[in-house]
Amino acid sequence: MKRAVMTAVGLALTAVMLFPVYWMINVSFTRDQNMRADPPHLFPVDGTIEGYRAVLDQQLPYLGTSLLVGLGTVALTVVLAAPAGYALAKLRPVGGGALSFVLLIAQMIPGIIMAMGFYAIYLNLGVLNSVPGLILADSTIAVPFGVLIFTAFMSGIPDELMQAAVVDGAGRLRTFWSVVLPVSRNAIVTVSLFAFLWAWSDFIFASTLDGGGDHQPITLGIYQYIGNNNQQWNAIMATAVVASIPATILLIIAQRYVAAGVTAGAIKD
Amino acid sequence: MRRSRAYGHRGGWAAWAFLAPVTLYLLAFYAYPLYRNVELSLREYTVRSFVQGGAPFAGLDNYAKILSDPTFGPALLHTVVFTLASLAFQFTIGMALAVFFHQHFPLSGTLRALFLVPWLLPLIVSASTWSWMLNSDAGVVNAALGAAGIGPVNWLTSPDWSLASVIIANIWIGIPFNLVVLYSGLQAIPGTLYEAASLDGATGWQRFWRITFPLLRPVSAITLLLGLIYTLKVFDIIWIMTRGGPTDSSTTFATWSYRLGFGNLLPAFGPGAAVGNLLIVMALVFGLIYIRIQRRQYA
Structure with a gap:
């Protein structure tokens, strides 16, 4: 009986917490003329898919760019972070501790400062408003975290596994490629997931480094919507719903990796 | 952490070959x-010299400029209030949950997973949703x-409420992180x-104050410090909801730095970078405290 009460309380708390998410969905289906109804319509009865039609008409290129930037960031992050994690966890070179320390510090640097430095550099190099430039900048959010996760995970791989490979005559590179990487699948999934999510959600690098580009990510699509046509809130919220899809999919199919990633940064050394 | 003696001998070029890319x-x-x-931050930049180079060295002029700027005091105060209020509520609510x-x-497992949603959404999605919910005329909050018989509040357009509005949105976004980390700490306490x-x-009540709270202190310290570092650099939410306004009433160092560098027609990169560097110093001070505490706990 008491457990049923707790479930009821839990459901109520979750409902309160997720109300803004529900509201976003509700508004995305609300007709323009009902938008300022008093009191607001709590359910999208007599709803419209006008907002989603606007997304299809106007936002698809933005979504494509975001997908590209997200995948590019994932690739760059894994390629850089996985070998580094292997070296720090298993080869333990002199100076490795210092590098780990630098990576920890790097995570704490505010994005606005990185953005300003990148802006100055990109302006001189002439790579402002380019997709590769944005991928590179977005990867700085994920690389230190990635090395941290790979290091923590790979130090749990039994040494015997790697010794067996060495006995078989495999070099370090081969051991890394055909022994360490395959058993590190979970770490790869966690790092990729967060790298994608952060790149997909990034606003600060997009707005500073890609503000005038032909290929802009979805965060800028929403931002311009808010700036330009203040009235079309169903279209704005429909875009927001669509922009939330990756997060939702990831939560459903990879929930344990998400929780692992959130805690790994805080708890593991 | 386990030392791997037999497999990896310390040092070696091979290791640094793997570390070279990063x-x-x-x-x-x-x-x-x-x-x-x-x-x-140390040079006197104009738009022209920003593109072509050759800006004169200005020493600490930019820093002197921002310290005497009328925005400095409010921005510092708002950064502190925003950070402390966000942390206090995120942590308390996260702990209770x-x-x-x-x-x-x-x-319980499913509902706990659903609590992660706000944290995973792109910040611009959360910020624009809250903007509309807090709209003076048509918002669901008003x-x-x-x-309930309470008059309409101009959440985003009144200088008295704008900071509170962005704090509320930021608390909402931060609860999941606190919940997940503190929950994993709870699991480590023997039943x-x-x-x-x-x-x-x-x-x-006694069980919480006598057992849970003391045993959770190390995890709590790290949660709070990480929260502090993350909250200091919050930019997206404030910028999207209020742009730091009206009249600087929700300006923090992060939004001020952005506005100086990118928010005006005539960018002031020097002062913008100077504000950014002050922010970095603040973040690093707490970052080093975090690392010290973490080292001590897991050494």
Whole structure:
């Protein structure tokens, strides 16, 4: 009986917490003329898919760019972070501790400062408003975290596994490629997931480094919507719903990796 | 952490070959932008010299300029209030929820997972949703308050409420992180302790203050410090909801730095970079405290 009460309380708390998410969905289906109804319509009865039609008409290129930037960031992050994690966890070179320390510090640097430095550099190099430039900048959010996760995970791989490979005559590179990487699948999934999510959600690098580009990510699509046509809130919220899809999919199919990633940064050394 | 003696001998070029890409990357894409940022803050830049180079060295002029700027005081105050208020509520609510979900009732795992949603959404999505919910005329928050007989609040357009509005949105976004980390800390506390306390007749309240809270102190310290570092650099939410306004009433160092560098037609890169560097110093001070505490706990 008491457990049923707790479930009821839990459901109520979750409902309160997720109300803004529900509201976003509700508004995305609300007709323009009902938008300022008093009191607001709590359910999208007599709803419209006008907002989603606007997304299809106007936002698809933005979504494509975001997908590209997200995948590019994932690739760059894994390629850089996985070998580094292997070296720090298993080869333990002199100076490795210092590098780990630098990576920890790097995570704490505010994005606005990185953005300003990148802006100055990109302006001189002439790579402002380019997709590769944005991928590179977005990867700085994920690389230190990635090395941290790979290091923590790979130090749990039994040494015997790697010794067996060495006995078989495999070099370090081969051991890394055909022994360490395959058993590190979970770490790869966690790092990729967060790298994608952060790149997909990034606003600060997009707005500073890609503000005038032909290929802009979805965060800028929403931002311009808010700036330009203040009235079309169903279209704005429909875009927001669509922009939330990756997060939702990831939560459903990879929930344990998400929780692992959130805690790994805080708890593991 | 386990030492791997037999497999990896210390040192060695092979290890640094694996580390070379990330090391070069850190130099080129962390150290160099940071260096450029310091350089920006020490020179007198105009739009022309920003593109073509040759800006005169100005020493600490930019820093003197921002310290005497009328925005400095309010921005500092708002940064502190925003950070402390966000942390206090995120942590308290996160702790209460962690303890609640730790009781394992039907559906507790699923509901706990759903609590992660706000944290995973792109910040621009959360910020624009909150903007519309807090809209003075058509927002659902004012409609609910009106139903309770409370007059409409100009959440985003009144200088008295704008900071509170962005804090509310930021608390909402930060609860999941606190919940997940504190929950994982709770799982590490042996259940037998609670059983023993129950046998001694301890109430739930006593169990929390005598067992949970003291044993959770290390995890709590790290949660708060990480939260502090993350909250100091919050930019997206404030910028999208209020742009730091009206009249600087929700400006923090992060939004001020952005506005100086990118928010005006005539960019002031030097002062913008100077504000950014002050922010970095604040973040690093707390970052080093975090690392010290973490080292001590897991050494």
